[in-house]
Amino acid sequence: MSTSTVSAKKPAPQTGGGRRKLTLPWILLIIAAGLALISLVRVISGADDITSVGTVSGALQLAVPIGLAGLGGLWAERAGVVxxxxxxxxxxxxxxxAWAGYQWGPWTGVLVGIIGGALGGLLHAIITVTFNVNHIVSGVAVNILALGFTQYLSNFTFDKAPGGSSKQSPRIEPITQITIPGLSDGLKDLQAKGWFLISDLAGVVGGLVTELSLLTVVALLLVPGTWWVLWRTAFGLRLRSCGENPVAAESLGVNVYKYKYIAVVVSGGLAGLGGAFLAIVSTGIYQEGQTGGRGYIGLAAMIFGNWMPGGMALGAGLFGFTDSLKLRGGSENVHAMLLLLAILLVLAAAWQLYKKKHFQAAIAGFVAVGVFVWYALTDSVPSQFVDAAPYVTTLLVLALSAQRLRMPKADGMPYRKGEGK
Known part of the structure; x- marks a missing residue:
């Protein structure tokens, strides 16, 4: 056999420039490292509430609407629609x-909320996929239209209902909550001991088994469900191909329009489920403006997660945790997070030095010193900063994760049927 034949049969060498994917083991490792750092901060600062059962339970409830919105964004953008x-x-x-929930029960409200969001997704799909309008322009138009439309409807529905007004609905019957009595109480006792890492782990697990809504369980299952559908089925492969190269997908017989429509309608349904969760589970009532920009934060969580379900869930959890700290402990908890930020900046500086990026390392080190001095010289932070903490976290996370992002290649790109023929 000739040398050329042997060399031809050798597998091509793999390039080492690819980035490591955010797989489940890596996500669990990141969570464990983050919990250890937070535990260290808790011990040093004395802010024992940052990993309490109540904080974690509240963080989960706050993270679910953000995560559902992020999951919706992932479906749409994997098919190439921003x-x-x-x-x-x-x-x-x-x-x-809320409209269906207070009249016919919470689960009917959940179903109708999904339909309401899906109708918004259908409108976005018609504008962007069929008429090829700029995706950003269409999305902004949907946001404005939804706000005005719901305000108009409230004036002759909730305003006429007992206990309602033009800005809020009557109270909705709650969905069943699950608490494991023996396990929940035992974990609360263990968390109260204040042991390093062990008590923090007990607080996290206790928050996951205390007053857990059945709808929260459904929302959590949607994360692995989305991963399985999009990455382990032929349907998911075709849908993702529309976001990577729709022309090539069409040339292979994929109906690109159909998959884009499905993805955007599902996206709207998931966002609608997040909205229904806010009205039915989080507050038990519809209030004008209660989304509070969570749709945009969900989009940020999806980008942070690199358009992957696991990473998106991690980002949603981070934003929910920050929001929970603001609501439960206010200034004390957010002040403790300054120490965590200083430690993370020191680690970032060390990483940049390892990569021989001295300028970036110097900037991270300088900011770390400034944050640590701020923490050391103060006992609290201004109330305005406490209120802004979740949004500041969003900006910081996006800024730090921007270099590793890899969006679908045809995301937001115009496409016309017949280009692949």
Missing amino acids: NIGLEGMMILGTWFG
Whole structure:
């Protein structure tokens, strides 16, 4: 056998420039490292509430609407459609979920909330896929239309209902909550001991088994469900191909329009489910403006997660945790997070030095010193900073993760049927 034949049969060498994917083991490792750092901060600062059962339970409830919006964004963008309209679809979910929920029960409200969000997704799909309008323009239009439409509907529905007004709905019957009595109480006792890492782990697990809504369980299952559908089925492969190279997908017989429509309608339905969760589970009532920009934060969580379900869930959990700290401990908890930020910046500086990026390392080190001095010289932070903490976290996370992002290649790109023929 000739040398050329042997060399031809050798597998091509793999390039080492690819980035490591955010797989489940890596996500669990990141969570474990983050928990250890937070435990260290808790011990040093004395802010024992940052990993309490109540904080974790509240963080989960706050993270679910963000995660559902992020999951909706992932479906749309994996098919090549940018969905800035997630906020508007969440608004539709809150209104329709509350409207049906107070009349016919919470689960009917959940179903109708999903339909309301899906209708917003359908409108976005018609505008972007069929008429090829700029995706950002369409998404902003959906947000504005949803806000005005729900305000108009409230004037002659909730305003006429007992216990309602033009800005809020009557109270909705709650969905069943699960608490494991023996396990929940035991974990609360263990968390109260204040042991390093062990008590923090008990607080985290206790928060996951205390007053857990059945709808929260459904929402959590949607994360692995989305991963399985999009990455382990032929349907998911075709859908993702529409976001990577729709022309090539069409040349192989994929109906690109159909898959884009399905993806965007599902995206709207998931955002609507997030809105229904806000109205039915989080507050038990519809209130005008209650989404509070969570659709945009969900989009940020999806980008942070690199358009992957696991990473998106991690980002949603981070934003929910920050919001929970603000609501439960206010200034004390957010002040403790300054120490965590200083430690993370020191680690970032060390990483940049390892990569021989001295300028970036110097900037990270300088900021770390400034944050640590701020923490050391103060006992609290201004109330304005406490209120802004979740949004500051969003900006910081996006800024730090921007270099590793890899969006679908045809995301937001115009496409016309017949280009692949």
